[in-house]
Each structure stands twice: as C-alpha cells, then as structure tokens.
Amino acid sequence: MESTTSDHVISIANTNTDLREEKTWFRFSLPHILRSKKIHCSLVPLASYLRDKKQSDQDIKKIVHSIKVGVSLVLVSLLYLLDPLYEQVGENAMWAIMTVVVVFEFTAGATLGKGLNRGIGTISGVGLGCLAALFAQYVGGVGHPIIIAIFVFIFGAAATYLRLVPNIKKRYDYGVLIFVLTFNLVVVSGLRAEQVLQLARQRLLTILLGFIVCISVSVFVFPLWASDELHRSIVSRFQHLSSAIQGCLEDSAQLVDEKEREPKARLGACKSMLDTRLKDETLVNFAKWEPWHGRFGFSHPWEEYLKIGDVLRELAAIVVSLGSCLQSSTQPLTQSVKEPCEAIWSSLRELGDSIKEMRKCGAEAKIMPKLKAVRVELNLVMGQLEMAAVENSDAAAIASLVFLLTEVVNKVEELAKEVDQLGDLAAFRTN
Structure with a gap:
C-alpha cells in the first residue's frame, strides 16, 4: 500500500x-x-x-410556445375561477379549456386555421342542429325521433363524404369534423326547444372565448409564423445544395484514399431533402391562414414555394448520384469540368440569396447566360470523352459525371425560371 x-x-x-x-x-x-x-x-x-445555433433557436421556440399555452390555459380557467363568468357559462366552461388544448398549435398559421375551422364548424353545427331539433319538436309524437334520426344520417353521411374530397380535406377537414360533432350534440341532446337554445348559446360563447384567447396569445405574443419557417427552409436548401456541389468539387481534388472523409456528411443534407414534400405542403397550408405580417402580404404566392421545393428535391437526388460517382471515381475532375461546377454552385447561391433578400434574381440577364455557357462547355467535353471512351475506361467514368452535371444544369435552369416567376408574383424588389 x-x-x-x-x-x-x-x-x-x-x-x-x-x-x-x-x-x-x-x-x-x-x-x-x-x-x-x-x-x-x-x-x-x-x-x-x-x-449549434439552429438547435438552440428551435429549443427557445419550443419554450416560448409552451409558456404561451400555459398562459392561455390560465386565462380560460378564469371562467371557472371567477363567479360572474361561471354564472354565464356554467359547466360548459370546460369547452373553452378544451378549445385551447385542441386549437393552440406551434405556429400562428396553424392556430388560426384550426381555430377558424372550429369556429365555422361550431356555428354551422349549432345553427343546423337547432333548426333540425325545432323541426323535430314541431312534428312531435312518434315522428320526433324518426326526424332526428333522418337528419343525423343525412348530415353525418354528407359531411363524411366531404372529408374525403382532397381539396376540402387539406384545409377544412377539422372544421367538417367539428360540424358533425356539434350537430349531433345539439340535435340528440336537445329534447326541448329551451334546452337546445341554451346549449347552443353556452357552447358558442365558450368556443368564442377560447378562440379569442388562442388567437390573441398566438398572434400578438412572440408569434411563430409558418411562413417564416417555410421561407427559411427553402433558402437553406439552396445553400445546402450549393455547398454539396462545391464540396464534391473539392473532394475530387483529393487523393483517392482520402475521399472517404467528408462526402457522406456533405451529402447528408441533400438526402434529407428528398422527403420534405409533406413538410412543405403543411407549412404552405398554415401560411395561407396567416394575416399580413413582416414581408409577406395577404396574397403571397405560397404555391410557388411548392414548385420550387419539387425542383430542389429532384436536384438533390441528382447531386447525391453525382457525389456517389465522384466517390467511386479513380480520376480527379479535369479543369474543363471543374469550371462548370463552380458556375453551377455559384448560380444556386445567387438564387438562394435572391429569395432570402426578396429581390428579383434577374435570371434572364445574369444566370441563364452563364448556365448556357456551362452547357456548351459540357457538351464539348462530352464530345471529346465519347471519342476516347472506346480506348479508355476512365473516360467513360468521367462521361457519366459530365452527364450528371448536364442534368444539374437543366434543374438549375428550371429553378431560375421558378424563382424569377416567384419574384414577379410576390413583387420582389429589383435591386
């Protein structure tokens, strides 16, 4: 020891x-x-x-959202805590709390969309439910339950069919669901006209109070906009694709045994773009509900973002294939191929910056001539490689890379047109 x-x-x-x-x-x-x-x-x-600033910002947004939901729940709980408010709504105050729990979403657009759907569904369900209940009471006798059953069947079946229509399901599915729930609640529960009207009044009042609290807190207290998230997401994809092509160019200059270090990490962002369609559609749907704010007006062309996102996903798939080819290639790219690569990733960065700064990119005057020159140069390289491909297997491998680069140029040209159209529809500034 x-x-x-x-x-x-x-x-x-x-x-x-x-x-x-x-x-x-x-x-x-x-x-x-x-x-x-x-x-x-x-x-x-x-x-x-x-x-990781991005991760930190996302965590802060989650904390802000959680606090906002807690504040909203406290506000609607006053319907129970304060006697004057409780006397007006009674036990139906629980509907206001349920409205906050169900309606309050992460972004303001999602909250507005769900809140308006709930409001429209509730009002229409209460109105038609009251009319159906009053008519059934007017018939009376044995016909009373029969009339109610007929109305429940007709409106339930019709609303369910509407929920299967794609355009309605995309934006109004929740509203139709609330309509069915409210209509059946009012019709089946309202045995007498006095009960029907009282139930309708209290339900509308509590839903309205919950809706006002949700919208006020979501829109006016540190709002989180779906439109901002969509805009940043599209811009970041331009930057990731540009960096990936630039990284492929740098990797091609390394020795063959050194090329396994970085490309997988660089191409990871491109692979993650391949399944962003659902995210884009969701954000576009929420953005359409949002009011005017910041740089986005009431008629901002959100559908154009979906078109740009589709082209970006197609380009990401080609870039992933390009990176894989470079990884398996035993020969570095020649100078005649490197220069087109530089023009491609610089054009992508220009397009992304134009969307980020909301200014017109001038595709016809600046980007398209550059891409046309790249296409001509690649065609010349391809012609030379075809002559040598018979005698040189390396030339055939480089020819496949040149073909993928040509496909990249085609997609970048398509992107330039879409971004130019977005600038026209959204009235981007010229400089």
Missing part, C-alpha cells in the same frame, strides 16, 4: 526543488486530464450542442 501511494502522490519536501517539481506536475497534468478520452467524450457533444 505504501509503494502504491508513493507512485501517485508527490511528497512535499522542504526544498525549493520539490516545490518546483510539484508545480510543474500540476501545470502539465491538467491538460493531460482534459485530453483524456473520458473527459473528451463528455465535453465535446456539449460544446457542439452549444455551438
């Missing part, structure tokens, strides 16, 4: 030399500990997490 202790603990002697040795030991042992594998594995993920 004594020998083991002496190996790890430096004894403090009465000489200055021992003190200097101890200070030296502490000075060099601390970096050694920090460089150890245990400390490295625990600190590096934390540091990278703190440096």
